[in-house]
Amino acid sequence: MKRSIGNIFMLAGVVAIAALSGCGDKPDAGSPSSPTKDTGTSTTGGKSKRIVFVFKSAGQYSEVCKTGAMRANDELKAQGVTVDYFAPEKAENAKQVQYIEQMIAAKADAIIISPNDAQAIVPVLKKATDAGVKVYTWDSDAPTSARRFYVAASEDVKIGVDIAESLAKDLGGKGKVAIMSGGRGAANLNLHVQGVEEGLKKFPGITVIKPYIYNDEDQNKAVDMAKAAFQKDPDIAGFAGVNSQAPPGIGEAVKQLGKTGKVKVWGLALPSATKDYLHHGDVSGVMLWDPAALTYLTAILVNDDLGGKAPQDGKEYPGIGKISVKGPAVVMPGMTFTKDNVDKFNF
Amino acid sequence: MNFSKLKSVRELPALGLLLVSCLWLIFALPSFRTAVNLGQVAQQAGLLGLLVCGESLVIITGGIDLSVGATAALCSCLAASRMQAGWPWLIGIPLAIVAGGAVGYVNGVLITVRKLPPILTTLAMLLFLRAVTNIATASVPYNHIPEPIKAIAAGIWPFVTFLLLTAGLAVMMSQMKIGRRIVAVGASESSVRLSGVNTQAVLRLVYLLCGACAGLAGLLMGAASNSAQANLADGYELDVISAVVIGGVRLSGGEGSIIGAALGALIIVVMRNALFLYGLPTEQYGLVIGAIILIAAFAEQARRSRDRVATV
Amino acid sequence: MSSSAAVGQSKRRAMPAETGVFVVLSVLCLAFAIRFPEARNGATVSVILTNLAEISIIAAGMTLVIATGGIDVSVGSIAGLCGIVLGKLTVEKHMGLLIALPLTLVIGSACGWVNGTLISRYKLPPIIATLAMFSAARAGAYVLSNGNSISGLPDSLTNFGYGSALGVPTVAWLAGAVLVTMGILLKYSKFGRSILSLGGNREASFLSGVPIGKVETRVYVFSGLCAAIAAVVMTARGATAVPDAGKYLELRAITAVVVGGTPVIGGRATMIGTMLGLVTIGVVQQGVVSFGKDVMWEMLVMAVVLLAAVEVDRWRLRRALAA
Numbered sequence: 001m002k003r004s005i006g007n008i009f010m011l012a013g014v015v016a017i018a019a020l021s022g023c024g025d026k027p028d029a030g031s032p033s034s035p036t037k038d039t040g041t042s043t044t045g046g047k048s049k050r051i052v053f054v055f056k057s058a059g060q061y062s063e064v065c066k067t068g069a070m071r072a073n074d075e076l077k078a079q080g081v082t083v084d085y086f087a088p089e090k091a092e093n094a095k096q097v098q099y100i101e102q103m104i105a106a107k108a109d110a111i112i113i114s115p116n117d118a119q120a121i122v123p124v125l126k127k128a129t130d131a132g133v134k135v136y137t138w139d140s141d142a143p144t145s146a147r148r149f150y151v152a153a154s155e156d157v158k159i160g161v162d163i164a165e166s167l168a169k170d171l172g173g174k175g176k177v178a179i180m181s182g183g184r185g186a187a188n189l190n191l192h193v194q195g196v197e198e199g200l201k202k203f204p205g206i207t208v209i210k211p212y213i214y215n216d217e218d219q220n221k222a223v224d225m226a227k228a229a230f231q232k233d234p235d236i237a238g239f240a241g242v243n244s245q246a247p248p249g250i251g252e253a254v255k256q257l258g259k260t261g262k263v264k265v266w267g268l269a270l271p272s273a274t275k276d277y278l279h280h281g282d283v284s285g286v287m288l289w290d291p292a293a294l295t296y297l298t299a300i301l302v303n304d305d306l307g308g309k310a311p312q313d314g315k316e317y318p319g320i321g322k323i324s325v326k327g328p329a330v331v332m333p334g335m336t337f338t339k340d341n342v343d344k345f346n347f
Numbered sequence: 348m349n350f351s352k353l354k355s356v357r358e359l360p361a362l363g364l365l366l367v368s369c370l371w372l373i374f375a376l377p378s379f380r381t382a383v384n385l386g387q388v389a390q391q392a393g394l395l396g397l398l399v400c401g402e403s404l405v406i407i408t409g410g411i412d413l414s415v416g417a418t419a420a421l422c423s424c425l426a427a428s429r430m431q432a433g434w435p436w437l438i439g440i441p442l443a444i445v446a447g448g449a450v451g452y453v454n455g456v457l458i459t460v461r462k463l464p465p466i467l468t469t470l471a472m473l474l475f476l477r478a479v480t481n482i483a484t485a486s487v488p489y490n491h492i493p494e495p496i497k498a499i500a501a502g503i504w505p506f507v508t509f510l511l512l513t514a515g516l517a518v519m520m521s522q523m524k525i526g527r528r529i530v531a532v533g534a535s536e537s538s539v540r541l542s543g544v545n546t547q548a549v550l551r552l553v554y555l556l557c558g559a560c561a562g563l564a565g566l567l568m569g570a571a572s573n574s575a576q577a578n579l580a581d582g583y584e585l586d587v588i589s590a591v592v593i594g595g596v597r598l599s600g601g602e603g604s605i606i607g608a609a610l611g612a613l614i615i616v617v618m619r620n621a622l623f624l625y626g627l628p629t630e631q632y633g634l635v636i637g638a639i640i641l642i643a644a645f646a647e648q649a650r651r652s653r654d655r656v657a658t659v
Numbered sequence: 660m661s662s663s664a665a666v667g668q669s670k671r672r673a674m675p676a677e678t679g680v681f682v683v684l685s686v687l688c689l690a691f692a693i694r695f696p697e698a699r700n701g702a703t704v705s706v707i708l709t710n711l712a713e714i715s716i717i718a719a720g721m722t723l724v725i726a727t728g729g730i731d732v733s734v735g736s737i738a739g740l741c742g743i744v745l746g747k748l749t750v751e752k753h754m755g756l757l758i759a760l761p762l763t764l765v766i767g768s769a770c771g772w773v774n775g776t777l778i779s780r781y782k783l784p785p786i787i788a789t790l791a792m793f794s795a796a797r798a799g800a801y802v803l804s805n806g807n808s809i810s811g812l813p814d815s816l817t818n819f820g821y822g823s824a825l826g827v828p829t830v831a832w833l834a835g836a837v838l839v840t841m842g843i844l845l846k847y848s849k850f851g852r853s854i855l856s857l858g859g860n861r862e863a864s865f866l867s868g869v870p871i872g873k874v875e876t877r878v879y880v881f882s883g884l885c886a887a888i889a890a891v892v893m894t895a896r897g898a899t900a901v902p903d904a905g906k907y908l909e910l911r912a913i914t915a916v917v918v919g920g921t922p923v924i925g926g927r928a929t930m931i932g933t934m935l936g937l938v939t940i941g942v943v944q945q946g947v948v949s950f951g952k953d954v955m956w957e958m959l960v961m962a963v964v965l966l967a968a969v970e971v972d973r974w975r976l977r978r979a980l981a982a
Contacts, residue, residue: 058486058955059578086948089481089955093901094893098710102948105706106698119810120899123817183903211628219488220579223572224391228623231384248490252573256501257383273490411786463969464923466730470913475962481955585790598784628806633798637791644783644791651782 050106051076051302053085053295054099054113056140057217060270061244061291062087064347065139068295076303083299091183091217093117097124104131110302114139114188121145134306138298139291140188147328148305151298153289154334155326156188159268160195160242162287166336167200167238167266170284174205175237178229180213180222180250180267182243192242192268209233215245222249223256230257241267247286251277271337271345278339285338290347293320294332301330357595357603360646361610364593364639368617378624386502388620393505394568396612398583399590400512401451401560403608404553406591409533409600410465412557414454415587416580417476419565422447424480426566427489427575436493440566447562448555450476455551473584480577488576492569500570508567509609512560516605529553533600589636590615593643597651614639674978676920677932679971683918683964684939691946698949701826707941708831712896713738713889713905715834715937718912719841720885722933723878725916726845727858728925729778729785731879733792734886734912737770738905740800741890746809746900749816756813764887770796771883775876793909800902809900820895830892837888841881842930854878858925914961915940918968939964 053069055062066085073083088095093116101124103111111133115121122145125135129146138151154162167177179196181189193212200206213229215222222245230236230253239254241247247267251274254263265283270291277283297320301311313325321333337345372379379385398415405412426443430436450472457468498504520526528549531539540546569575594611596603618639622632692699717734724731741763748759770792777788822829845851853874856864865871889908894900919936921928943964947957 058481060487063485063487089477089958090906092903092906093897093899094713094904097897098944099948101706101710102945105702105945106949117808117897117899117901119808120897120901122810123821123896123898127821211626214629218578218581219574219576220568220572223574224387225623227387228384228620231378231381231387231620232624232626234378234381248574249572273488276490457966461970462973463966467917467923467965467969470910471962471965474958474965478955478957478959478962482959585793588786589790592787598787628801631798631802633794634802637794637798640787640791640794641777641783644777644787645781648782 048080048082049109049303049306051081051083051110051112051299051306052103052108053083053138053299054096054103054111055085055087056114056116057091058087058089059217059244060273064270064291065295067347068290068292068297069299071292072296072299072303076299079303081303088116091116093120096121100124100128104128104133108133110134110136110306112136112138112298112302113142115142115145116140116183118142119144134302136298136302136305139294141329149301149311149328149330151294151301151330151332153291153294153332154287155329155331156191157195157198159287159334160192160197161199162195162334162336163192163240163242163266163268164196164199165202166285166287167196167240167264168203168206170264170266171206171238173203176207176209176233176235177238177240178209178213178233178236180215180226180229180239180241180243180246182217182245183214189243196240196242206238209236215243215249217243217245219245219249222246223252226250226253227257230259230263236263238264238266241265241269244269244273247283248273248277251280251282254282255280270347271342272347274337275342278337278342281339285336287334287336289332289334290320290345292347297323297332357650358607358610360643361594361607361614364642365610365614365617368614368621372617372621376621376624379621384620384624388616389503389506390501390571391620392613392616393503393507393509394500394564394571395583395586395590395616396509396609397505397512397560397564397567398580398587399594399608399612400509400516400605401557402587403591403594403596403603403605404516404529405465405557406588406596406598406608407533407600407603408529408550408553409536410458410550410553411469411588411598412451412454412554413466413469413584414450414472414476415557415561415564416583417473417480418447418450418558418561419568419583420577420579420581421450421476421480421565422562423565423569423575423579424484424489424577427492427569428484430493430496431489431491436495439493439496440563443562443566444559445562447565448559451554451556451558451561452551454558455554458554459547459550477577477581484577486577488574489569490574492573492575496566496570497573500567505567505571508563509612513605513609520605525549525552530601533597533602535601586615587612589640592647593639595643595647595650597647611643674975676927676929676972676975677935678920678975679968680919680932680935680939682971683968684935684942687939687942687946687964691942691949695946695949698945703945705823705826705828705831707938707945708834709828709896710944711937711941712828712830712834713893714908714911714915714940715934716837716885716889716892717882717908718915718933718937719838719930720882721909721912721916722919722921722928722930723841723845723854724785724882725913725921725923726854726925726928727875727878728861728923729875729878730913730923731774731789731882732786732909732913733770733774733789733796734882734889735905735908735910736793736796736800737767737883737886738890738893738908739902740770740796740803741767741887742894742900742904743800743804743809743902745891745894746812747803749813750809750811750900756815760891763891764884767883767885767887767890768880769883771880771886772876774883775879778879779872779875797902800904804900804902806902808902810898812894812898812900816891816895817898820892820898830896833888833892837885838930838934841885845928845930850874850877855926855928858928860926911940914965918965920968920972922972936968939968 086099125145137147141150239250247269269286311330316322324331422443426439430439590611591608594607745763748754777783853869915936919932
């Protein structure tokens with residue numbers, strides 16, 4: 001009796017594994033492309049396409065990007081194109097590699113990635129290209145990879161320089177400045193930091209505090225570390241925060257320590273997350289692009305590219321503005337948010 | 348006579364380490380002794396300490412709870428979302444505590460009724476809660492926490508809450524029947540059971556208390572940084588367990604005190620703060636904390652072998 | 660543990676220890692295969708196997724550790740450290756792989772030896788000793804690398820990461836070889852029997868002449884060695900040594916072992932179960948991606964799978980007891 005139950009389980013398992021692996025010999029041709037689920041459509045028909053975004057990590061920023069991807073999905077559905085996305089729980093390279101391997105197996109047409117590690121992602125992107133999957137980067141680049149183009153919101157170094165210049169102007173060109181970033185491995189964040197450093201070099205009165213502070217993309221940590229930073233160097237005059245957790249975190253610390261107005265904070269963040277601090281005066285201003293628009297634009301550009309139309313310099317997109325093409329980089333215009341204009345935006 | 352009695356106080360190494368390091372820092376590091384910095388250390392120690400108090404109860408019974416950080420995140424988001432939806436803040440506090448307690452109770456039931464190993468149960472709970480919280484909140488933080496809650500999470504108040512909780516639990520452990528039973532369950536569950544005590548109920552209560560502490564800690568942590576979010580207290584379970592061990596609680600159960608664990612929490616937070624103020628890059632903190640854990644473990648080892656000699 | 664003796668007596672009639680994971684895996688595979696007919700091909704299997712390579716190698720060592728009733732949470736950090744060591748040696752010191760690879764494996768084994776010595780000689784609880792190593796090895800990786808990734812690794816290494824033989828990825832072959840070796844070691848060697856007897860009853864095995872200190876130390880050395888091998892695979896696949904590499908590997912490896920039916924209290928272990936547990940993780944990962952769901956669903960499903968496998972295992976034990 002017990003034996004037979006065990007045997008039934010064994011049998012069921014063998015059948016299941018056979019179903020999973022063995023049925024490869026009567027593959028795609030016979031099976032009708034599954035129409036029920038939008039993400040499940042395969043490329044068998046030749047017409048339907050699948051464009052996949054791979055985000056850095058789950059979080060508020062990615063949530064906004066998702067709305068852009070979904071908007072593109074809705075618009076492109078009529079052409080038989082599906083747009084979907086994956087986000088690792090933590091900003092780690094291994095998970096992104098895994099997603100790409102999985103998407104190669106699932107025969108996606110295009111992969112668009114914001115790599116957590118610009119170097120480490122290169123081989124798997126090459127593997128994807130070799131397998132006939134077109135590869136793009138957006139938001140953060142992998143310069144040495146086989147990507148077809150990189151869609152950027154402003155240039156990574158430039159936005160750092162912009163932050164530095166606004167901050168330096170706010171400070172009157174002198175004082176100590178601390179820099180907070182998210183993690184050490186993220187290429188775009190490192191370029192932002194580099195940009196801030198470069199921008200501040202033009203002001204001999206400004207000194208940059210080392211080591212840089214990293215909040216591991218955790219807002220609670222950003223608050224704690226900013227507070228501690230003010231104890232380590234009580235004479236911090238300015239703070240630059242280059243990842244989306246940094247400015248709200250620094251703003252909260254400034255507010256709690258009663259340093260509002262005495263410390264100038266500039267950085268890169270979602271206006272919605274920084275709104276209260278901009279109005280209260282803890283944060284002077286943040287720069288950003290609309291991540292949803294960036295993601296949407298990327299999907300549209302990639303879809304055009306799949307259809308043989310490369311991005312054109314100076315072409316205008318409604319609600320986004322004129323894009324500029326500089327080598328492999330396609331740049332979308334960025335925006336600056338202060339207390340005067342922040343209420344007009346809802347991302 | 349007196350000296351040997353002193354030597355058997357389990358909290359002594361932790362207390363000594365804390366006092367020595369604080370004294371050293373006060374003299375050597377001017378930025379440490381400012382009132383503002385000490386206030387921040389107290390606030391962070393209070394928040395971590397609330398988690399540590401609950402965890403130490405569990406570890407004294409010989410169990411372990413890996414889900415405290417995830418419980419804190421769930422409760423923080425749950426309470427913040429309800430309060431943002433208009434519920435009065437006075438309900439927010441019990442809501443977080445009750446939700447945490449409920450999570451802990453489920454852990455306790457799985458461990459006692461289904462007889463699953465604590466490490467496995469709470470590992471599954473950790474995965475489950477993190478996933479649920481992320482999915483339910485779409486990973487978006489809640490930034491509109493009512494002012495009264497923020498007020499009790501600010502400055503010295505988390506530390507005061509932590510001290511009160513420590514004192515309350517310490518009294519429970521030393522003066523009440525349930526406290527002695529918790530220790531006894533950790534020392535030898537079977538003999539306690541044979542003496543007629545419902546050990547399963549004791550264990551369920553302990554996990555419930557641990558969850559409730561985590562719920563309260565989560566609410567305050569979210570309020571302290573004005574951001575209740577799904578990745579709150581991510582990775583804290585390791586800090587919490589380290590604090591408990593540094594405080595002289597025996598990991599296999601039956602030995603240790605709440606006060607010791609509370610001192611462990613203080614040591615961890617003070618060390619972190621000092622390393623930051625000295626300008627050590629954050630990636631190197633692990634070396635120092637790892638070394639402290641080892642020292643604590645060796646102290647425990649020495650104590651145990653001495654105990655064995657003493658009983659022979 | 661009173662139950663295990665009874666199981667031993669009625670061994671002939673009892674269901675194998677892998678029943679729990681087998682049932683769960685079968686259900687998952689069936690559901691997956693029915694829901695995604697287009698995924699029923701060799702490519703999917705190949706991706707699942709490739710993505711499991713690092714976890715598999717670490718889980719092989721972890722099975723031995725858990726069989727002694729211990730746990731090793733430091734493997735992910737050791738893997739991170741070894742990856743950086745490998746990168747340093749090959750890129751900055753220009754060493755050939757023939758020297759760099761053995762050195763990397765020695766570093767991993769040495770970390771394991773420190774764990775093992777702390778546990779067996781100084782009697783620290785395994786979770787504490789390996790927790791300290793978890794912090795220290797990760798910090799070591801950061802200090803050595805200054806927090807930066809190391810790229811420009813030798814081509815022979817990266818080619819190994821993406822190569823395949825007989826249609827199966829090389830890294831999957833390697834992972835399989837490690838699993839089988841450890842499995843044979845566990846089941847058929849004197850060392851393996853010592854591990855199980857140590858995990859089952861420490862005092863009794865000491866009294867019956869098992870050198871428990873030596874055996875326990877060696878188990879952690881093997882775990883460290885596995886972490887180093889995993890680091891080589893990880894570095895080859897990423898073509899970069901990253902100080903952050905290997906985070907959460909310990910969690911996934913422990914899950915695989917436990918889902919596979921090896922009880923965390925030690926004394927019993929099944930490498931075949933671990934393999935099935937690993938495939939379960941792989942199927943869940945691929946399933947979640949195919950469904951187009953967030954990674955959070957993977958955690959959710961794994962939590963349920965973990966509990967379900969343990970429940971089926973309990974049911975099996977109860978039946979065995981009743982027999």
